[in-house]
Amino acid sequence: MQFKEIVGHESIKAHLLHTVKENRVSHAQLFLGPEGSGSLALAVAYAQYLNCEDKGDEDSCGHCPSCRKYDKLIHPDLHFSYPFFAKGKDETATTYVENWRKSFIANPYMGLSFWRDQLDAENKQANINIAEAHSIIKKLSLKSFEAEYKVLIMWLPEYLDTQGNALLKLIEEPPEKTLFLLVAENQDKIINTIISRTQLVKINKLQHDKIKTFLIENKNLDPKSANEIAFIADGNIQEALNLIQQESENKTFDLFVYWLRNIYSDNGSEIIPLSDENLAKLGRENQKSFLLYAINMMRQIILMQQGLRDLVFLQQEELTFVEKFSGIYQFEQLEEAIALLEKAHYAIERNANPKILFLDLSLQLVLLFKYQTFPKGAQYI
Numbered sequence: 125m126q127f128k129e130i131v132g133h134e135s136i137k138a139h140l141l142h143t144v145k146e147n148r149v150s151h152a153q154l155f156l157g158p159e160g161s162g163s164l165a166l167a168v169a170y171a172q173y174l175n176c177e178d179k180g181d182e183d184s185c186g187h188c189p190s191c192r193k194y195d196k197l198i199h200p201d202l203h204f205s206y207p208f209f210a211k212g213k214d215e216t217a218t219t220y221v222e223n224w225r226k227s228f229i230a231n232p233y234m235g236l237s238f239w240r241d242q243l244d245a246e247n248k249q250a251n252i253n254i255a256e257a258h259s260i261i262k263k264l265s266l267k268s269f270e271a272e273y274k275v276l277i278m279w280l281p282e283y284l285d286t287q288g289n290a291l292l293k294l295i296e297e298p299p300e301k302t303l304f305l306l307v308a309e310n311q312d313k314i315i316n317t318i319i320s321r322t323q324l325v326k327i328n329k330l331q332h333d334k335i336k337t338f339l340i341e342n343k344n345l346d347p348k349s350a351n352e353i354a355f356i357a358d359g360n361i362q363e364a365l366n367l368i369q370q371e372s373e374n375k376t377f378d379l380f381v382y383w384l385r386n387i388y389s390d391n392g393s394e395i396i397p398l399s400d401e402n403l404a405k406l407g408r409e410n411q412k413s414f415l416l417y418a419i420n421m422m423r424q425i426i427l428m429q430q431g432l433r434d435l436v437f438l439q440q441e442e443l444t445f446v447e448k449f450s451g452i453y454q455f456e457q458l459e460e461a462i463a464l465l466e467k468a469h470y471a472i473e474r475n476a477n478p479k480i481l482f483l484d485l486s487l488q489l490v491l492l493f494k495y496q497t498f499p500k501g502a503q504y505i
Contacts, residue, residue: 125168125194125232127183131361132334133162136327140170141182149174149273150323152295152304157327159309160360165232166327167277167305168194171202174303175271190271197225201271203263207236207250207283209243216259217252233361236280252283257290264294264302277305282313295321329359343368348440352377355438356417367413376417377442379403384449387489395490399483411478415469422462425450429458457492464488 127137143149157163169184172194176184184191193199204224205217217224220243227234227242236250260276268274281288295304295318306322308314332354338361339350345368356376357364379402386394406414421442427435428450438446468485472478 125165125172126186126191127166127169127173130162130165130169130232131338132330133166133327136166136325137169139325140166141173144174144179149303151298151302152322153306153325154311154314154319154322155305155307155325155327156311157307157309158329158360159235160233160357160362160364161327161329162233162361163309163327164228164234164277164279164307167307168197168228168232171273171275171277171303171305174273174275175199175201197228199271200269201274203260203274203276204279205252205256205260205276206239206279207252209240209248209250210253211248213253214255215253216256218259231362231365233365235360235362238362250280250283251285252278252281252287254287254290257284257287260291261294264299268301273301273303274299275303275305277307279307281306281308281318282310284315284318286315288315288318292317292321330361331359335359335361335364339364339368351438352442355420355442356413358416358420363416366409376414377445379414380418380421381445383486387486388493390490390494395486396483399486400479403482404478406478408472408475408478411472411482412469415465415472419462419465419469421446422458422465425453426455426458429455453493460492461489464492 127141130137155163155167172191173179173184175190175194177188177190178185184194186195190199194202197204204221206224208215208217208220223242227239231238240250260278264274264276278284284291298304304322306314306318311319335354335357336347336350339345339353340347343350343365345353353364353367356367383398383403385391386398403411403414424436424438424446427433428446436443436446464485468481471481
């Protein structure tokens with residue numbers, strides 16, 4: 125994995141390159157970024173650059189023996205640790221390393237759900253167990269085979285739990301030329317004793333235009349579809365890839381507008397079948413995507429209403445809709461609508477009954493939008 129293959133994050137790439145050039149590589153670093161931001165890919169590209177035998181100013185060479193091995197994730201001095209769904213207490217990440225390599229090479233922006241789908245996880249909980257912690261200590265206690273640095277990349281240390289205490293001494297006082305790269309999504313779920321021993325590398329979610337361009341150039345989407353998917357994904361390439369799979373039958377914008385118009389007019393004869401049939405039959409992942417789309421649209425309406433048009437990344441019908449809708453409701457109503465939609469999304473993730481949920485959500489929005497005072501002179505969409 126080379127830096128040039130990773131979407132966006134030019135400032136982060138420059139920082140990582142600088143640490144190598146200035147010989148200021150911290151032995152333990154925490155790459156903290158949301159799902160789908162590319163934080164795992166950045167960690168791999170950083171490790172590859174560090175051990176590249178013919179480094180360039182901006183990237184690893186991509187053709188030396190070290191880079192070729194890194195490209196296939198088979199370098200003997202590159203180790204990975206990650207959550208897995210152990211069937212026995214003695215299993216370690218190495219048990220699933222072939223699945224891991226195939227998964228990362230296919231999708232370097234993967235999230236935990238994608239990784240789960242590559243394994244026979246059944247109903248087991250993801251975990252990094254004590255056997256894995258002991259395996260890490262053993263591997264990193266050995267001398268390097270051929271590279272200058274031994275590198276351990278631990279993906280989602282949030283799942284390490286108290287087993288991480290076994291690694292504290294190794295992280296604090298590692299063997300010479302040993303690098304720990306922890307790639308996390310939620311700092312609050314990592315034990316504090318590990319956080320205190322690492323240097324933070326903060327990675328933000330990707331910008332809308334970066335994802336849109338990625339979808340056009342790498343997934344051959346037309347600009348309109350790429351713009352809509354990038355909008356829903358909200359900085360998460362993994363979510364964008366999920367949405368591509370769902371896109372063929374899912375006309376999100378048309379359904380969203382039709383739903384809101386019936387809510388605005390308090391049209392119960394349409395709201396009930398919409399909830400029972402159109403929305404309830406979308407399927408769980410499409411329902412989550414629909415609600416995410418609705419949340420993001422409400423946020424765009426607020427931005428437009430507050431005079432921040434330059435931050436509204438919409439085109440054509442969606443932009444026209446947001447412009448008109450921004451003059452209808454008060455900020456407080458839109459803010460409350462977002463809260464209701466977020467609660468609904470949370471409930472869908474936990475397998476709530478979609479017929480009941482969408483009907484209840486629709487009725488709450490009717491009460492919120494229809495029976496409150498609107499700004500004087502507002503025009504309906």
